[in-house]
Amino acid sequence: MSIEDKKAKKELIRQKMLERQSEARVVRKIVFIIAIILFIVGGVVAGGGYFYIKSAVQPKDPDNKKEKQVEIPIGSSTTSIGKILEDNGIIKDAKVFKYYVKFKNETGFMAGEYTFSPSMTMPEIIDSLKTGKVVDQVVFKMTIPEGKQLEQIADIIGEKTNKKGEDVFKMLNDKAFIESMMEKYPDLLTEEILNENIKYPLEGYLFPATYSFYKENPTVEEIVTVMLDKTSEVLKDYRPELEEKGWTVHQLMTMASLIEEEATEQVDRDQIASVFYNRIEAGMPLQTDPTVLYAQGEHKSKVLYKDLEIDSPYNTYKNVGLTPGPIANAGTTSIEAALAPAETDYLYFLATSTGEVLFSKTLQEHNQKKEKYITNTN
Incomplete structure (x- = not known):
């Protein structure tokens, strides 16, 4: 290749490089201009959105006080x-x-x-x-006490709405009705309530409180909806603790119900909770009498030794761990005790005839108290 050809080739390469640099500068300018436009448009949109939302949360018409x-x-x-x-x-x-x-x-x-x-x-x-600042006057109020079971709640609803308690109870256990409630409250009523060992899926989920109603004879669905709304509202405050413990709502409501049924007015529920947790950790059955009565479907003041033999997943004398589900509705005090039990070494507790609850660390100590406070009073 001659010297002239080499010079011509170099000049051609130089021209192409200059053209590419020029194209690159043009591209950068276009990108910069587009970026500026997008920024301005984004700012306008964001600003417009901000002012729209700010306007939307203000009164629609501050001067219009027509009710x-x-x-x-x-x-x-x-x-x-x-x-x-x-x-x-x-x-x-x-x-x-x-x-x-x-x-x-x-x-x-x-x-x-x-x-x-x-x-x-x-x-x-x-x-x-x-x-609930409403126009209508309250037609009736319905009080659901703590520790009530689903069948008892059905009777209360029936009494207040001129319905038969047994019909209400049947409705509360209707499969289609339960599924409709599960769909409405997916974070509260989970698949756990459909476990084959569960006696009544809604047991323990109808929160104990006084409810006001503004029309006569509301439907069972309307009443249950109000009660589940209350349960959801109460549990909202305990979600962080639930996540920290790694528990489901169902486990919480189950433990809280056991505490509720064993508690008396004179005892700190967190100590009863500590006994249950200590027993679970030790691999011991909970051995709590209310679960036996629930398994039998009876309400008795005293549990006999023969009662402890009932074959049921709810019998905590025969089965280790929690019952398949709640055995009653629990109030906030029992829910809080379930989430924050006292730190103790207790493995046993005993309720005296006066309502006092005595706690023990060993079976020997427990039996001594049982002999002194129970056997000798019979």
Whole structure:
């Protein structure tokens, strides 16, 4: 190749490199311009979204104090409540309401007929929904005491609604009804309640409290929905402890029910809980009499030795560990004891005729107390 050809080739290569550098500069400029445009558009969208949301959480019409009655049906979700409020002109945007409630972690909304106005703020509306400030007067109240079992609760519901207790009880154990409740409360009613050894799936899940109703003869579904709402609301505060222990809701409700049934007014439930935990850790059966009575389906003041022989997964004299499910409904005190038992070495406890509960570390000590406080009083 001649010298002229080599020079021509080098010049061609140089020209191509210059062209590529020029193209690269153009590409970088285009990318930079696009980035600037996207940033500006993003800022406009974000800013617009911010101002829209800020506007949506403000009163729809601060000057309009005209009151309107709005009915929130039993079992309404946050989404449906937001839509009802938007449709009635109380709030600007149902979706913003939904996410506002979620962001604020608000729960426990109550059904009823409310009086709202477009001038109300979002916190005021939420406060009304939580406290149940409704237009209608309470038609009746229903109190479910702690420690009640599903059959007893069915009788209370029946008495308050002019229904037969046995019909209510049948409804509470209807497969389709239970599945519908599971679908409505997936974080509360899990597949664990359908275990083949479970006597009654909803046992222990209807929270003990006083409930107010605003119409005569509500359906069983409406009543149970209110009660499960309450259970969900109560357990919400204990979710962190549950996760820390690695327990399911079902295990918690089961342990809490055993504590509830063994407790008396004079005893600290956390000490009873400690006995149960210590026994489980030691591989010992819990040996708690209420489980035997539950297995028998009876309510007796005294358990006989022959009762302890019943063949049932609920019999904690024959089976190690927790029962398949709760044996009654438990209050917050028993739930808290189940989550935070006292630190003791106790393996036994004994209830005296006066209601006092005596704790022991050894079987010998337990038998001595039993001889002194139980045998000698019979």
